Amino acid sequence: MQLEAADSSDSSNLLMILEEKRDNFKHYLKISGIGEIARRYFIMNAFDGAVTMLGILIGAYVGGAVSPKIILSAGLGAGIAMGVSGFFGAYLAEEAERSRRIRSLEKALHIDLDDTLIGRAATFAAVMAALIDALSPMLAALISISPFILSFMGILDPWLSYMISIGLILTLLLILGIFLGKVSGENTLYYALATTSAGLVTGLIGIFLQVLFS
Amino acid sequence: MSDVKIKNLVIDVLKPREISIVDLSKALCETKGSSKVSIDVKEVDVNTETVSIRIEGTDIDYEAIVEKINDYGCAIRSIDGVEVYKMKKI
Numbered sequence: 001m002q003l004e005a006a007d008s009s010d011s012s013n014l015l016m017i018l019e020e021k022r023d024n025f026k027h028y029l030k031i032s033g034i035g036e037i038a039r040r041y042f043i044m045n046a047f048d049g050a051v052t053m054l055g056i057l058i059g060a061y062v063g064g065a066v067s068p069k070i071i072l073s074a075g076l077g078a079g080i081a082m083g084v085s086g087f088f089g090a091y092l093a094e095e096a097e098r099s100r101r102i103r104s105l106e107k108a109l110h111i112d113l114d115d116t117l118i119g120r121a122a123t124f125a126a127v128m129a130a131l132i133d134a135l136s137p138m139l140a141a142l143i144s145i146s147p148f149i150l151s152f153m154g155i156l157d158p159w160l161s162y163m164i165s166i167g168l169i170l171t172l173l174l175i176l177g178i179f180l181g182k183v184s185g186e187n188t189l190y191y192a193l194a195t196t197s198a199g200l201v202t203g204l205i206g207i208f209l210q211v212l213f214s
Numbered sequence: 215m216s217d218v219k220i221k222n223l224v225i226d227v228l229k230p231r232e233i234s235i236v237d238l239s240k241a242l243c244e245t246k247g248s249s250k251v252s253i254d255v256k257e258v259d260v261n262t263e264t265v266s267i268r269i270e271g272t273d274i275d276y277e278a279i280v281e282k283i284n285d286y287g288c289a290i291r292s293i294d295g296v297e298v299y300k301m302k303k304i
Contacts, residue, residue, distance in 0.1 A: 030237075031233065033232075105261055105287070108228075108259070108261050109228055109230065109287070109288075109289045111287075111289045113287050116286065116287035117233070117287055118230055118233070118286075118287035119287070
C-alpha cells in the first residue's frame with residue numbers, strides 16, 4: 001500500500017517536471033523567435049546537403065568511379081563535415097547576435113540578464129539553431145546516398161543506385177521548393193522550379209566537366 | 215510570525231519587449247497569495263516598455279513576486295503603492 005503511494009507520488013512528480021519543461025520550452029520558443037530562424041536554417045542547409053551530394057555523384061561519374069564504397073565514404077564524409085561546420089557556425093553566429101542583443105537590453109534595463117528567461121531563451125535558441133544547422137544537411141545527405149548502402153551490401157546494382165540517388169535528390173529539392181512555397185503563401189510552383197533548377201544546373205555543369213575531361 | 219498581510223501592490227517595472235504582458239501577468243498570478251493581476255503599459259521604447267503592475271490577493275508573497283519579475287528579465291523601478299491589513303485574532 002505504501003509502495004503504491006510512493007509510486008504514484010513519483011509519477012506525479014515526474015509529470016510536474018515534464019509539464020514545467022514543456023512550459024519552459026514554449027516560453028523559450030516564443031521569446032527567442034527561433035521558430036522562423038529554425039525553418040530558414042533547415043531549408044537552407046537541407047538544400048546545401050542535397051546539392052553537395054549531387055556534386056559528389058557527378059564528380060564520381062566524371063572521374064569514372066561510380067563505386068558504392070567511394071561514393072558512400074565521400075558522401076558520409078561530406079555530410080559529417082557539413083554537420084560539424086553547421087553546428088559550430090550556427091551556434092557561434094547565433095550566440096554572438098543574441099549576446100549583442102542581451103548586452104544592449106542590459107544597458108537599457110540596468111540589470112544582468114544572463115540568469116533570466118531572456119538569457120536562457122538566448123542559449124536555447126543558439127543550441128536549437130546549431131542542432132538544426134547540423135542535422136538538416138546530414139539528413140539530406142543520408143537520404144540522397146541511401147541507395148548506395150544497398151549497393152554496398154550487394155543488393156542493388158551501382159548504376160541503378162546512381163539513378164535512384166539522382167532521382168531522390170531532385171525529389172528532395174522539389175519538396176524543399178514546395179515547402180518554401182507553402183511558407184511564403186505565394187506561388188508554390190515558382191519555388192519548386194527554382195530549387196529543382198539548382199539541381200539541374202549542377203547536372204549541366206557536370207556534363208560540361210565530363211566533356212572537358214574527355 | 216507576522217500577521218500583517220499584503221493585500222494590494224502596485225509596482226512600476228521596466229521590461230524587455232520580448233516579454234509579453236499576458237505571460238508576465240499569468241506568471242505573477244500563479245505566485246502564492248495572489249488572486250488578481252492587471253498590467254498597464256505606460257511607455258513604449260525601442261527595446262523596452264514601462265508597465266504598471268497591480269497585484270491583488272489575500273496574502274501576497276512579496277519576495278516571490280520580486281523573484282518572478284526578475285526571472286522574466288524585468289527591472290523594478292519603484293513600488294508605487296501598497297495596501298496591508300492585520301489579521302484579527304479570534
